Every structure is written in C-alpha cells, then in structure tokens.
Amino acid sequence: MANELAIKSPSLEANAARYDDDCQEALVAHIxxxxxxxxxxxxxxxxxxxxxxxxxxxxxxxxxxxxT
Structure with a gap:
C-alpha cells in the first residue's frame, strides 16, 4: 500500500523551466x-x-x- 501513496521524486532541478510541469505530473493521479x-x-x-x-x-x- 505504501507504493500506492508514493509520489515520484523531481527529475529536474527546482529552477528548471519544466519543474512545475514535472511536479504536476507527479501529483495529478493523487489529486x-x-x-x-x-x-x-x-x-x-x-x-x-x-x-x-x-x-x-x-x-x-x-x-x-x-x-498532514
């Protein structure tokens, strides 16, 4: 069950142009x-x-x- 809750780690540096897109992709299924x-x-x-x-x-x- 822990794997179901896992959120992918960033694949880009925080200052990268696509960082926000990367974050959104990591969170969308959870949202x-x-x-x-x-x-x-x-x-x-x-x-x-x-x-x-x-x-x-x-x-x-x-x-x-x-x-939490």
Missing part, C-alpha cells in the same frame, strides 16, 4: 484519487477541488510544512 474519494463520500467534486485549492494556498501562505 484525482483524492477527488474521487471525496465524491464517493458524497462531496461535490467542484467544491472538494475548491477546498483543496484553499487549503493548499492557506498552508503556503502560513508557511505550514506539515505533511
């Missing part, structure tokens, strides 16, 4: 899975996606580096 789980639990998919964007921005702005 899709999370949204599918939220939807299966009864949450509206768009509202769940909005909540994820809000939470990500809040953590970025607060400097919160927790993994």
């Amino acid at each position: 899709d899975n999370l949204l599918e789980q939220a939807e299966a639990a009864g949450w509206d998919r768009r509202r769940a996606a909005s909540a994820l964007m809000y939470l990500a921005a809040k953590r970025l702005n607060s400097g919160d580096r927790r993994s």
Whole structure:
C-alpha cells in the first residue's frame, strides 16, 4: 500500500523551466484519487477541488510544512 501513496521524486532541478510541469505530473493521479474519494463520500467534486485549492494556498501562505 505504501507504493500506492508514493509520489515520484523531481527529475529536474527546482529552477528548471519544466519543474512545475514535472511536479504536476507527479501529483495529478493523487489529486484525482483524492477527488474521487471525496465524491464517493458524497462531496461535490467542484467544491472538494475548491477546498483543496484553499487549503493548499492557506498552508503556503502560513508557511505550514506539515505533511498532514
């Protein structure tokens, strides 16, 4: 099960032009899975996606580096 949760490591340096694309590719399946789980639990998919964007921005702005 740990492999299912594993996120691919960056293949580029942080200052590379395609670094953000590389990161998005590493996260997309996990985000899709999370949204599918939220939807299966009864949450509206768009509202769940909005909540994820809000939470990500809040953590970025607060400097919160927790993994949970």
